[in-house]
Amino acid sequence: MPFYHYIVRYIADAKCINTIDGVYLSEKKNLQYKNPKYACEVLKRLKKRYQRDMKTSLNFSDPWELLVATILSAQAKDKQVNKVTKVLFKKYRRIKDFSVMKPAELYKYTKSIGLYRNKTKNIIKTAKELHRKFDDKVPMRMEELTKLSGVGRKTANVVLSNAYNINEGMAIDTHCITVSNRLRMVETKNPVLIERQLMKLIKKEDWNNATHLFIALGRDACTARKKYCERCVLQDICPSSVIK
Numbered sequence: 044m045p046f047y048h049y050i051v052r053y054i055a056d057a058k059c060i061n062t063i064d065g066v067y068l069s070e071k072k073n074l075q076y077k078n079p080k081y082a083c084e085v086l087k088r089l090k091k092r093y094q095r096d097m098k099t100s101l102n103f104s105d106p107w108e109l110l111v112a113t114i115l116s117a118q119a120k121d122k123q124v125n126k127v128t129k130v131l132f133k134k135y136r137r138i139k140d141f142s143v144m145k146p147a148e149l150y151k152y153t154k155s156i157g158l159y160r161n162k163t164k165n166i167i168k169t170a171k172e173l174h175r176k177f178d179d180k181v182p183m184r185m186e187e188l189t190k191l192s193g194v195g196r197k198t199a200n201v202v203l204s205n206a207y208n209i210n211e212g213m214a215i216d217t218h219c220i221t222v223s224n225r226l227r228m229v230e231t232k233n234p235v236l237i238e239r240q241l242m243k244l245i246k247k248e249d250w251n252n253a254t255h256l257f258i259a260l261g262r263d264a265c266t267a268r269k270k271y272c273e274r275c276v277l278q279d280i281c282p283s284s285v286i287k
């Protein structure tokens with residue numbers, strides 16, 4: 044790639060702008076992959092293969108439970124988080140209960156989860172903030188959610204879309220990063236840029252669903268370690284497919 048193309052790409056990435064109809068000037072050859080029609084076909088097939096309306100696999104009965112589960116789920120398996128929260132939420136339910144807990148008390152429940160010390164502290168800090176400033180309620184706005192301890196855009200998107208049915212953005216996890224790059228809908232590993240670029244390609248009503256469909260594909264056929272293209276419903280349209 045000529046040097047000036049790197050500069051165009053760098054500026055476009057930095058400003059998160061695409062230069063022509065969702066395509067970098069230097070990447071016209073990829074036109075078909077950064078195109079809403081291609082995204083639409085991808086989602087149509089994934090909905091058929093997995094489930095039409097997918098939701099998070101974390102168990103919860105209210106926004107606070109989902110917020111706790113999502114904080115715990117970073118770099119951890121949802122199955123393990125569900126095991127922990129099942130016991131935890133039997134004993135502690137209200138935000139107020141968590142706001143007065145000592146970390147050692149909560150460690151007893153969270154210690155089987157990776158990075159549990161930090162996550163536990165963030166849960167308690169968040170509970171205190173919600174108790175003090177939000178009348179024991181989880182806010183419904185991205186700006187307020189992302190100001191809470193341990194809550195980034197990904198966690199906020201999961202809570203907004205799954206607990207409140209609000210599509211503000213897309214939660215981008217490692218599966219979404221792998222899959223969207225292999226499908227060449229994006230060419231960056233930066234979750235913030237991926238979210239912005241996918242939001243331009245995918246219809247708003249599909250943002251939450253797309254996240255879960257990419258996760259399902261990432262767990263099933265398009266894993267980070269290996270691609271199982273032979274069992275993938277996108278094998279004939281994906282540029283990274285090994286099936287000829």
Ligand code: SF4
Pocket residue numbers: 222225226264265266270271272275276277278279281282283284285
């Ligand atoms: S065809 Fe292969 S590389 Fe492409 S999305 Fe499917 S599993 Fe991944």
